[in-house]
Amino acid sequence: MAEILDFTREPEPLWREALGRKLRETREERGDRLVDVAERAGISVQYLSEIERGRKEPSSEMIAAVAGALGVELADLLIGIAGQVRNLRVQQSRHFHTSRPMGRPSGPVAMALAA
Numbered sequence: 001m002a003e004i005l006d007f008t009r010e011p012e013p014l015w016r017e018a019l020g021r022k023l024r025e026t027r028e029e030r031g032d033r034l035v036d037v038a039e040r041a042g043i044s045v046q047y048l049s050e051i052e053r054g055r056k057e058p059s060s061e062m063i064a065a066v067a068g069a070l071g072v073e074l075a076d077l078l079i080g081i082a083g084q085v086r087n088l089r090v091q092q093s094r095h096f097h098t099s100r101p102m103g104r105p106s107g108p109v110a111m112a113l114a115a
Contacts, residue, residue, distance in 0.1 A: 013088055017054030019063065022081045024052040026070050040069035 027037055038048040042065060050056040051066065058066070067077050 013085055014054060016051075016057045018081045018085050018088075019058075020052045020054040022077060022084060023066060023070070026072055026077070026080075027052075030070065032070065037066065037069045041065040 027034070034048055034052075035045050038045045041048065041062075043062065047056065048066065051058050051062075063077075064074055067074050
């Protein structure tokens, strides 16, 4: 049985972007400055900024260092990221179902689905 691909779904958020959003949110909630967290984590301010903006894919050791500098358990950080990703998917799903009329695929998409 051929698998049907759903070309209408929004792409999944990138892990590095979700991680960055959660780290920045956590830092700002604590009232910490970027420079202070970077110093405690033992990384440059520029690198931490790039992580927060989702531009860098940090190693697990780096994630643990930043989480520790923020005073956050790694498990709690991961749970928070999972919740944000889930909420984003629900919002995207609602937006998709209310803003786009469903139609039949045509052209290359129809040929790919028919294969």
